[in-house]
Structure formats: C-alpha cells, structure tokens
Amino acid sequence: MNVPDTTMQTAAHDSAAEGYNFAYLDEQTKRMIRRALLKAVAVPGYQVPFASREMPLPYGWGTGGIQVTASIIGRDDTLKVIDQGSDETTNAVNIRRFFARTTGVNTTRKTSEATIVQTRHRIPETPLTDKQILVYQVPMPEPLYRLEPRTAECKKLHALADYGLISVKLYEDIVHHGSIATTYDYPVIVNGRYLASPSPIPKYDNPKMHMNPALQLFGAGREQRIHAIPPFTPVKSLDFDDHPFEVQRWDHACALCGSTDSFLDEMIVDDAGKRMFVCSDSDYCHDRREQQGTENSEGESA
C-alpha cells in the first residue's frame, strides 16, 4: 500500500471529516496496526494482540475491520464494503460512507474492481485475485471461546497446539445429531498449525479461504486481536475421516439470477409465509442478471 499523506482530498459532503487524519486514525496508530498485521502475516492464523482504538462506530459493528482497512488504505485504492454479502445493507453503506468521507478514495460495488474488500459474514462469490485484500470484521477471534472462555488458558492451548477440546465438541455433535452442527464460524486450521476462527462466514465459504490468491486479514476491535491468512496458504476446515467436511446445499436456484452455485438468502415475501431464495452476494447476482440482460434483451432489470 502506498503511504497516505495527511491532506484531505475531497471537499464534498465531508465537513465532519475536517480536522481528522486521512482514514481517521493518526499515523502512529496506523503504524502500530501495520506492525501487528505484519506479525499476523508472518505467523498465519496466530492471533496478534493490538491496541485497538475506540472508533466512531460501535464495537461489534466492524471496528476491527475498519481499523485494519484504515491502516492499509491508500489514495489509489478502491474500496468495496459488504455486509451479509450485500453492498446495500445499512451497516455496509455506513462503513463505505465513513471511508469515502475520511479518505475520499473511490468506492465500488464490483468485486473485480476493488483493491480492498471489507466484509462481514461472507466471502464474495467472484474469485479474488492476488491484487486484492479481503478484510474481515471479526466479533470473536478465539475459536475456543465457547469451550474455554479464559483467554489466558486459550493462549496456552494454542501454544501447545492442543486442540483436543474442539475435536471432542465436533465428535459430540456427531453423536447427538449425526453430523457436525456448526454451520457458520466453522473452525479451520491455518497452514497446518493454528486453529483459527474464519469469523461468522457460513461454512459454505470456508473452502474459498484455502489457497486463496488474495491476502486475508481479520480484525477484531473489541477483542483487540488481528490474525491473517497470507495468499496461497492452506486452510483446512476441521473434520473426521468418516465425517468429511461438507457445505450447505440448496434445493432452489436464485429467484433473480437463477444461480445454483451461490449462497442463497431466504426471504419471506407474504403473510402466508411464501418464500423466495436469492443470492446473498448482491454484486454477483446483479452481474449475472446484467449478462443475462445483454444475452436476451427482455431480461429483467433490477
């Protein structure tokens, strides 16, 4: 990333950003976060503590991701922000507006145009490239916290790579339910060493993390942790030989674009409980519809 300078670029609608540094955080803080990021990249999957700052958005609403993005973004970057796969959800709109206001960089809805994609709970359907960075907003970076709430204890377990607890949990799932009952925030082993939380993405997205050409950065603001998956790093979702990892499948296609290979959101469309399934990734869905539109001119526009 290029080094941001401190002069404001855009003067339109950013009166409130006056008096603040480029991307809100001061340069010292950004440097501190970048140091944590470098360490995180050097030790894939290891949670690096960092001195998270109070941000003008609430904890739990993406402060970790925002701090990571703020410390790596430069003037030439193009930013995309998604929440639940969509660019249009209110929190994504709010965060995108925050960066537009404090940095003046270009924002986009197209995954392929973005150099930085900040996300909450999804990995875009469109494959990422080695020119892109995916920044995750992470509520709970510790994959063991439901089993061991004490961070001091968890640290020891990670140091010893003692992950028996979580295997037992998955085994108990199979005994109780016949299958592993974790559907999102499905734990992974990064680079064959550290157990890590992928943030609450659906397990449907887990395979996309494996050997991804893009750099994946995870920021947890409230919990003050950063971890990373460098490009082309093996990421394995936990499973057993006789119960291999598998992802969700739908009996439906997207009602708008007809996709049968994307993650679908279910919507209840009337009082009678009629349902409709549509792509959670709004850009992917939109692209497909545009292509269909150019292929047959009576295609629906949305």
Next chain:
Amino acid sequence: MYVAVKGGERAIEASWRLLDKARRGDTQFAELSVAQIRTQLRLAVARVMTEGSVYDEELAALAIKQAAGDLVEAIFLLRAYRTTLPRFGYTQPVDTEDMRIERRISATFKDVPGGQMLGATYDYTQRLLDFTLLAQGDGESALNVKRTEPAAQDAMPRVVSLLDKEGLIEQERVSEDAPEPGDLSREPLSFPASRATRLQNLARGDEGFLLAMGYATQRGYAHSHPFAGEIRFGTVAVEMELDELGVAVEIGEIDVTECQMINQFAGSSEVPPTFTQGYGLAFGHSERKAMAMALVDRALRAEELGETIGSPTQDVEFMLSHSDNVEASGFVQHLKLPHYVDFQSELELVRRLRAKHAARDDDNDQQEQAA
C-alpha cells in the same frame, strides 16, 4: 422485490434527520445550552468524563446534549473523540493528599485530623420531590448560599496513613524498581493484569457494572468486610515535566473523587492479620463510582493476597473483560445488524435435523408394526 436490503443509504440519511428532530424535541421550549448542561448537570458530566476518560467538562456536556441524555452514548462519543487526540506525554502522579477539599468523610473514625467535611451531598436529604423546582425554578435558598471558606486549609493526611503509622494496614509504597504502569488506551488488555492495569480498567468501567459487582461482594460473593476509610472530593493540581524545562510545572487543576476502602485480611503464615485496601478514583464528583471501584479493586486482589477464589467478582479476566460499557453496549446492540447469512445456515441445519428426526420416528413406527 429485494426491497429488504436496498435503499440503505437513503434510509440512513432520513434516520439522521429524524434523530436531530427527536433530539431537539418540542421547539416551543428553549434549546438546552451546553453551558447549562455543564453547570447544572454536573454529576452527569462527571460520569461521562470518567468513563469517557477525557477530563473536559465542555466536551462531556456537548456529548450529553448530542446523545439526548443517554450517558452511555455520550461516553462513547467522547471516547471516539479521544482516540484522535495526540498523546503528548504523561503527567506526574497526582497527589491527593494536597487536595483542595470540598468534601471529606471517614466512616472509620469519629474525628480525624483535618476534620470531617460534609460538603454538598444528597446523603442526608430526604428524598421528597421538591415541587418548588417544578413551579418556579430555583428558590432563593439555592441562590443565596455563601460557602464558608475554611480558614487556610491544612494539609489533610489520609486516614489510611494514620493506620499505617501503627503498621495495621499494608504498606502501599512504590518500590524503586517498579515498572512504569501500562497504558490501557495504548496497549491491549492482557492477562494476568497488574494492579495498575486493573485500576485503569475499573476507572473507565461502567458505573452500573461496578456498582452491581461491588454490591455482590458485600452480599457474600467474595467476603471483604469493607469500611469506607475515607472518601474525599476536591481539586487537585496536575503537574507535568516538560522536556525543555526539566522541572514539573502545574498545567491545570481537575476535580476528583477518591475512595480508600479498608478491608480485613486474615493474614497468612508469613503475614500477621492486617488491614488491606481497595482503591477508587474518578473524575468530578462521583462517589458511587469511586466506592464501587474500591470494593471491586479489593475483590480482584484475592489472588495476590492468597485468598480462595470462589466468585466471579474475584475473577480478574471475567471482571475486566466485561466492565467497559462502550464495548458492552456496542456488542450487545450489534445484534441489531443483519445476521441473515448465519441465520440461514442455522435454518438449513435445523430443517435437516428435523427431517432426520421425523424419518427416524417413521422408521420406529414401521418396525413396531412389523414386530
């Protein structure tokens, strides 16, 4: 179709306008000024400064106005502003013994050197609604009070230091080679946490949380037999050593409330029975906060004093991880954000498990019929 997730941008803008309107309220009444809040809601200002960890009455009052009186929101506003301030350095430790006292009480001795000073307190008011405030505003009495200036205040030694002379209370002296205290706003909280770090966390901690936890220690969740050794409120000088000068100069004054709790300690094989301390400090006049903080501080010293740890109030990681209301409020309220994707995943799982469950029941029925 697809309306559910479209139009976020316009909705947010409309929501801002509604918020401004709701904050302003009925325009037939005069707008509340920041100066009015600063001077007439001083206790709210004190809380926002303490938990927002910025000593600035005007900004705290502005935050209260902007937050329409929601103090936790005001604290958040002030903290978010604080993040952007440059750090020039650290002041000298404040000497509360040199405090210009407004109020000072001890519950352990009837009289103490320097005397008891009641000052302005709600403690001995009878909690009857004062309808004169409703009818015509402040009565004459509020306007005509002359503060009796105490004749040149003598230094008021801390009550605890009187016990110290007899060796009855643990010694609180900084050793020469003590490490510099950490700075929680610059370093992540990690465990085990030193007492300096714990006190910083508690000072910024939510008053309600500390109050409830301090109360729990009184009700048996960590027995600590507390006495309010001393509570003092007043003005202290803040000094800072400036590089160019090489000496400490006074850069201003702040109002603080300090509480030293005295607690029993049974002693151990090495240490005879003695009194121990819990400590609380808050900006402005914040007695409830300072006292609750002192109770919790003492409870959290269980490990260092070799006491049995049997209650969450003694569990450092539990207490420090959940005391901050900016963190807590944010994370609790983040549940308002969409969770379509996670919920969809769970929905799919529950449906699949239910189908499997039903199929198993059918199987069982068939087997029973066959038998």
